[in-house]
Amino acid sequence: METIEKIKIHKYLSKSWVCSLRKAEEYIKNKEVFVNWELAHIWQLIDPKNDKVELWQKAVEEQKKLVYFKINKPRGIVTTCAQNDEQNIVDIIDIKQRVFPIWRLDKDTTWLLILTNDWRLANYLMHPRYNHQKEYVVETFWPISDSQLEKMRNWIFILWSYTKKALIKRLSSWTFSIIISEWKNRQIRRMVESVWNEVKKLKRIRIENIELWNLDFWEYKELTKNEKNELFKRLWLEL
Numbered sequence: 001m002e003t004i005e006k007i008k009i010h011k012y013l014s015k016s017w018v019c020s021l022r023k024a025e026e027y028i029k030n031k032e033v034f035v036n037w038e039l040a041h042i043w044q045l046i047d048p049k050n051d052k053v054e055l056w057q058k059a060v061e062e063q064k065k066l067v068y069f070k071i072n073k074p075r076g077i078v079t080t081c082a083q084n085d086e087q088n089i090v091d092i093i094d095i096k097q098r099v100f101p102i103w104r105l106d107k108d109t110t111w112l113l114i115l116t117n118d119w120r121l122a123n124y125l126m127h128p129r130y131n132h133q134k135e136y137v138v139e140t141f142w143p144i145s146d147s148q149l150e151k152m153r154n155w156i157f158i159l160w161s162y163t164k165k166a167l168i169k170r171l172s173s174w175t176f177s178i179i180i181s182e183w184k185n186r187q188i189r190r191m192v193e194s195v196w197n198e199v200k201k202l203k204r205i206r207i208e209n210i211e212l213w214n215l216d217f218w219e220y221k222e223l224t225k226n227e228k229n230e231l232f233k234r235l236w237l238e239l
Contacts, residue, residue, distance in 0.1 A: 006045040069115040071220035111204030112212040131181040135206035148195040
């Protein structure tokens with residue numbers, strides 16, 4: 001007689017690379033997870049082979065292949081997979097595997113995003129203790145002075161703490177590039193506001209070694225073998 005191996009629902013969601021254990025518990029508490037068309041509950045045991053698990057009314061299955069894409073996110077697109085009336089990032093892609101975006105970002109901003117079904121990568125890139133580099137091109141509404149740029153290079157007090165030092169290079173009277181190794185809510189916009197200016201356009205062009213290059217808006221492509229190898233080497237992860 002075949003033995004049925006059951007698994008706790010939150011571990012199944014995590015094992016499927018949909019989210020972390022903590023996020024899975026949050027989704028269950030928020031009544032967003034169903035098992036066989038009934039609301040799931042914390043610590044519920046399921047049979048992965050026979051039970052149907054849904055998150056946001058979409059079936060969840062264990063991922064057989066881990067995939068990694070980069071995309072140039074256009075304006076007006078939200079970067080959460082949650083279901084609502086707004087068009088979200090997963091609506092504009094045609095990827096066979098169920099993927100999710102790393103980082104929840106401003107819908108009015110255009111920039112490089114990574115899409116994957118590997119929660120390990122998401123955890124390493126999003127967690128503040130890993131200090132990963134992110135590079136942006138910033139255009140302001142008014143000319144920005146050398147003294148303003150110098151102030152932003154050093155510590156700025158926002159959101160009840162000081163920012164870490166940033167690498168900044170002037171590109172024109174209105175534009176500059178900035179490299180940061182942390183992520184506070186609307187950090188770059190707040191930094192620019194702190195020197196009495198305002199961001200007009202914000203574009204992320206690099207995450208660690210992954211660069212936007214010449215991707216057009218809406219365009220996405222799978223990471224190359226070299227890109228994946230270098231990224232995972234930096235993160236001390238195994239492919």
